[in-house]
Amino acid sequence: MLDDQAFLVLNALYLKKMALVEDLADIAGLPTAQVRAMVSGFDQSGWVLDMGEELLIQPDGMTEVQAHYRQTYADLSQAEEMGRWYGRFETINTQFIKHVTDWQQTGGDARAQERVIGTVERLVKLIGEMVEQVPRYDSYIRRFERSMTTVDQGNADFVCTPTVDSLHNIWFEFHEDFLLLLGKERTE
Amino acid sequence: MADQVEGYTYIGQGYSVVPVGKHEGVAMNVTTPQEMIKLMGNPQKIKETVVVTPGGTTTFVAPLLYKKPAGIITYAGTPESHLGIVGRNFGIAIVMTLNLEGGMTSIPDGTPLLLDCEGKLGRVYIKSEAGAESPLPTDGPAVGEPAPAGVLPEGGSVLG
Numbered sequence: 373m374l375d376d377q378a379f380l381v382l383n384a385l386y387l388k389k390m391a392l393v394e395d396l397a398d399i400a401g402l403p404t405a406q407v408r409a410m411v412s413g414f415d416q417s418g419w420v421l422d423m424g425e426e427l428l429i430q431p432d433g434m435t436e437v438q439a440h441y442r443q444t445y446a447d448l449s450q451a452e453e454m455g456r457w458y459g460r461f462e463t464i465n466t467q468f469i470k471h472v473t474d475w476q477q478t479g480g481d482a483r484a485q486e487r488v489i490g491t492v493e494r495l496v497k498l499i500g501e502m503v504e505q506v507p508r509y510d511s512y513i514r515r516f517e518r519s520m521t522t523v524d525q526g527n528a529d530f531v532c533t534p535t536v537d538s539l540h541n542i543w544f545e546f547h548e549d550f551l552l553l554l555g556k557e558r559t560e
Numbered sequence: 561m562a563d564q565v566e567g568y569t570y571i572g573q574g575y576s577v578v579p580v581g582k583h584e585g586v587a588m589n590v591t592t593p594q595e596m597i598k599l600m601g602n603p604q605k606i607k608e609t610v611v612v613t614p615g616g617t618t619t620f621v622a623p624l625l626y627k628k629p630a631g632i633i634t635y636a637g638t639p640e641s642h643l644g645i646v647g648r649n650f651g652i653a654i655v656m657t658l659n660l661e662g663g664m665t666s667i668p669d670g671t672p673l674l675l676d677c678e679g680k681l682g683r684v685y686i687k688s689e690a691g692a693e694s695p696l697p698t699d700g701p702a703v704g705e706p707a708p709a710g711v712l713p714e715g716g717s718v719l720g
Contacts, residue, residue, distance in 0.1 A: 389593075389623040390600060421601060428601055431594045473640045476648050534626060534646050544622070544642050 374440045377402060380508065381410050385420060385429045386437040387545040392426060398537075401511060441552045448505060449554045457502055458554060464494050465547060472532050472540055480528050488531060489523065492516055492539050499546070506553065515542045568674050568685035572661045576682035577639045577647045577654040585610035585630025587671040593620045603627050610673045614666065618656070622646045631675040633658050633667070633684060655682030 380400035397407040419433030475484040532540035610631040631653040
């Protein structure tokens with residue numbers, strides 16, 4: 373079974389599918405040199421494919437990550453409070469997707485952007501309630517807050533541009549993570 | 561007819577995510593995350609490929625958009641989705657909830673396709689000669705969820 377740090381790094385790649393070492397280090401909160409060494413080991417195990425600059429998760433790596441979720445969260449996934457949290461998440465997830473779509477279709481309308489930010493703030497609050505049960509979820513709060521600050525400073529790329537750590541990217545990864553933790557399948 | 565393009569045969573329509581006009585590519589059915597990962601390892605092939613996702617869950621193909629495929633076709637989902645948001649950012653031709661017509665039930669791998677994404681509608685065509693050389697399957701269960709009638713043009717084909 374993966375140790376905690378190896379899981380943080382491999383899971384970050386699982387959620388993104390393709391990423392740079394620097395991105396994985398940022399998400400895992402570990403030094404880049406340490407993550408580079410870990411990734412080299414993953415490559416030798418056939419869990420990732422090093423494509424030069426980018427790393428690509430491989431089926432065996434996906435299996436490792438999925439096994440870690442099952443083993444680590446078997447009890448928690450059945451907890452009543454997790455089901456309640458997921459229900460609340462689904463509600464604001466629908467709103468978030470609508471608000472981001474509105475923001476895109478209005479060319480970045482300020483009121484649409486406020487609604488996007490407001491929804492992210494609600495999710496940050498929800499994740500804050502879950503951190504005691506899933507301490508690593510703290511990194512989603514850190515990333516959301518950093519990207520919201522960047523948007524507030526006028527960089528609209530951090531709303532939903534896929535090539536940066538945008539609010540939509542972080543949201544998408546959190547959603548995948550939450551589903552894996554609960555052992556649920558996506559319905560969209 | 562509005563849905564005729566010279567040299568191509570119309571096969572169906574769905575929601576267009578972003579109005580990017582006409583784009584051509586070769587169909588490849590991607591049904592699992594593992595198949596998506598395999599395709600991501602071949603960036604040049606992605607650029608020539610129209611990714612067809614027959615399943616009910618379409619989100620797993622979103623990472624492919626980073627490598628700029630020729631297009632994406634799904635048999636489920638709407639533009640108000642994670643896939644739609646990412647596709648809109650990259651300006652990639654995406655037809656969601658495609659409803660195949662004329663008795664077709666699937667798009668075989670290797671089929672040369674044209675995606676015409678204008679407004680809220682996305683139309684899909686195959687090169688006529690390709691259709692003549694390799695008849696398309698018409699048996700088996702039908703695929704595709706019906707798109708709402710509100711997005712259909714006057715005189716257009718009926719979805720669902």
